[in-house]
Amino acid sequence: MRLVSWNVAGIRACIKKGLPDFLAKIDADVFCMQEVKAEMNQIDFHPEGYKEYLYPAKRKGYSGTMIYSKTEPQSIQYGYGESEYDDEGRSITAEFKDFYLVTTYVPNVKRDLSRLESRMHFEDTFKAYLKKLEEKKPVILCGDLNVAHNEIDIYNARSNRGHAGFTDEERAKFTDLLASGFVDTFRKLHPDTVRYSWWSYIGHARDNNVGWRLDYFVVSESLFPKVKESYIYDDVFGSDHCPVGLEI
Structure with a gap:
């Protein structure tokens, strides 16, 4: 089974930049997908053979998550019970026979870190939600988690420490998530590999591979033995992020 996650930074723009070809x-x-930035009546891409599940933000043109699935999930849950983040369409949970799949777009703390306190609340409540799901079935979490966990996950760690996405607080929360019984699949399989999934549009960052690894597939420890490979498709364009994938 192959799972793919992509922060498309606006699905309508990404459709024009090759998303249908990549999916095929x-x-x-x-x-x-994360950061879909659209409602269903604004999306004119409906791939054959897929069920579609969209959770748009209440604020038009902002955030939002979406899933295309060949297999109809046993259940779908939009959000996780925290209105601040659910109103922004930040997560969808799809229940399958053997696991829960949760895709999320984690809140950015903003350049001035003004949303750091809120982000910490999200991290705590969302981890509790994942652990509750895990009481029933293993969990696969994917999406733009908006944190470069370790120094290997960012081009210039020293100069970026304390900046949004690489604060000690954000990194510690990711460490806590892993310590609670989850596995960062790419890093576990490729402990010394330097690969990124996001590049700024400024200063030819992608051309020079000045990037950050912000996009992940994280799985319950009990599910990790079934993981065959974890991918970063950094040769795929169409967004400031590239897709990531998991084969189980």
């Missing part, structure tokens, strides 16, 4: 080529069983 990769032939994912489940394709998750």
Whole structure:
């Protein structure tokens, strides 16, 4: 089974930049997207053979998550019970026979860190939600988690420490999530590999591979033995993020 996640930074723009071709080529069983920035009546891409689940933000043109799935989930849950983040369409949970799949777009703390306190609340409540799901079935979490966990996950760690996405607080919360029984699949399988999934549009960052690894597939420890490979498709364009994938 192949799962793919991509922060498309606006699905309508990404459709014009090759999203349909990528989805056809990769032939994912489940394709998750973040930062969709659209409502269903604004999306004119409906791939054959996929069920579609969209959770738009209440604020138009902002945030939002979406799933295309070849298999109809046993259940779908939009949000996780915290209105501040649910109003922004930040997560969808799809229940399958053997696991829960949760795709999320984690809140950015903003350049001035003005949303750091809120982000900490999100991290705590969202981890509690994942652990509650895990009482029933293993969990696969994917999406733009908006944190470069370790120094290997960011081009210039020293100069970026304390900046949004690389604060000690954000990194510690990711450490806490892993310590609670989850595995960062790419880093576990490729402990010394330097690969990124996001590049600024400023200063030819992508051309020079000045990037950050912000996009993840994280799984319950009990599910990790079934993981065959974890991918970063950094040769795929169409957004300031590239897709990531998991094969189980």
